[in-house]
Amino acid sequence: MGALDTSKFGNGSEVARAYIPRPPSAGVLCLGIEGTAHTVGVGIVDEKARVLANVYDMVRPEKGGIHPREAANHHAELVVPMIRKAADVAGVALRDVDVVAFSQGPGLGPCLRTVATAARALALSIDAPIVGVNHCVAHLEIGRAVTDAEDPVLLYVSGGNTQVIAFARGRYRVFGETLDIGVGNMLDKFARETGHGFPGGPILERAATEGGSLLPLPYSVKGMDVAFSGLLTAALQLHRKGERFEDVAFSIQEVAFAMLCEVTERAMAHVEKDEVLLGGGVARNQRLQGMVDRMARDRDARMFVPPAELCIDNGAMIAWTGLLMHKAGVRMSVEDTVVDQRFRTDEVDAVWR
Ligand code: ATP
Ligand code: FE2
8 A cells, every 4th residue: 555645635624633644754654453362462563673562561460370261362452542542642544554563372362362353453454465474483573673682592481481582594493491380470380379460570670679599499400491480499499488579580580591591502502603682571680581692792792682661562563573574475364364373483484484
């Protein structure tokens, strides 16, 4: 869709006022909808990877873990107003959007289906092509776009995901991952089960600055993979035995982040890359950043961290990856947009690279 010729309407007419012309340099505009888990978000980006809008909202369960159906209802309620809000923030009309992208997986079925339905409806109503995007690949691509990283190893650490990903032979490949729960879920569960609220990551980070004694916790690295549920159980036991919350929080961070550094470093050595990129909500953690940075410097490599609002789940990363795919010629029919709860990172043919 090209920009509308506003000269037809004359200054001050209703239509001309309602229509904000697109800046000439923006090129292709892509609107992306994220909704794999807790967060529903809508982002609009242009061809220069400028984030024109990035609005989101997260379900915060009062008790217990995330309930997929409740999260999906939350997303269903917010997605349409959020699409409008994103267009407002970006200063574009929805019909200016050239491509609609959405998070096709991996994630929770009801959440994925909700955003896919919204994306299909939007694409049909504005007559734009639709692209389904792999959520994990999107974390990496937005990081490459907004930092100086060119070909990094991604340490993707969020609530549900913990993966070490790098580009090799045409695909993003997973070099290591968690064998049980994501590192963020481990932090969240520890905070919740000790009565400290949600999300646990920032709570533990704050507490850890007041802690200092390193308590014994299981360090489980198996080849290139990590595991966190044993560490969680042991940490809860320490807390039950009366160890200070601050000291346990400190110890969890030291041990869990050291495990992540070890597998990331091994992946960097294996694929001979000298850049490491952080992504996912846990990437906001200063201690993790400090440890990864130190590891990178020790091997003459560089660490990159995207701005916080692009580290967490967000629509802008989906929009940007969708835009890359579209420009590389990826076209999807409605049948191709079926969601995939177990969408593997290495299933994606990265034709845009
Ligand atoms: P995904 O679907 O990718 O698994 P998610 O729903 O877990 O994502 P994110 O927004 O990427 O969403 O990450 C949320 C996680 O990040 C939570 O587990 C939260 O505790 C953690 N987190 C946020 N800030 C920090 C921090 N400062 N330190 C450690 N962990 C953090
Ligand atoms: Fe994520």
